[in-house]
Amino acid sequence: MEIRILPALILALGVTCAGFLPGYYYRQTHLENRSVIVKGLAEQDVKADLAIWNLKIVVNGNDLQEVQHTLETQLKQTVAFLQKHGFATEEITTGPVETNDLMANPYRDNTAASTSRFILGQPITVRTDNVDTVAATLSATNELIAQNIVLESQTANYFFTKLNDVKPQMLKAATENARQAANEFAKNSNSKVGKIRNANQGVFSILPRDDPNAYEPAQINKKVRVVSTVDYFLED
DSSP: OOHHHHHHHHHHHHHHHHHHHHOOOOHHHHHHEEEEEEEEEEEEEEEEEEEEEEEEEEESOOHHHHHHHHHHHHHHHHHHHHHHOOOOOOGGGEEEOOOGGGGGTOOHHHHHHTTTOEEEEEEEEEEEOOOOHHHHHHTHHHHTTTOOOOOEEEEEEEEEHHHHHHHHHHHHHHHHHHHHHHHHHHTTTTTTTEEEEEEOOOOOOEEEEEOTTOOGOOOOOEEEEEEEEEEEEEOO
């Protein structure tokens, strides 16, 4: 009698498992397929911490030695001007002199060359973390004009180099923002937000703080922005 009962029990257990397991795996698959993908935004105002200011003095004339002497004098005056406004000697570097002989140009304008054959340019670069000093000194370059110093070009670019310092808190803020959006979606669908299924931190971008159409490197005040994409499980 006991020998006949044992196969029956095994058969009953098998039938029970056969009914339970498909239902269990269907529920798990159903839960795993229920998710919501949302985006989280984080922005933070920052200030540039590095400035690179490029200047170039230009002198022209018909006597090369005289033009060279004038350039050397104006270089000293310009360096003195920069030091007067607070820049250290190690923050100021000079590049090689650029020489242009108009008579060496086969397409030259002989009339122009007769009055100023030689054009010499002296590049100067200021690299500093005193970004406010650069901005203030830019507006004072009329002092150089008063000394008959002509700047052919000058551009100041400002950079934010501490992005890694703000990344963790911004990613946290973006994730929290994404969860808020997911909670709103879940509330409308009678669900609850579960764990993160998948996430993409997104690309960090540095933008002008005040004018989105402005040239970002020329702005001291900037805005760091990141949009993260987060995929959350939804629970019943």
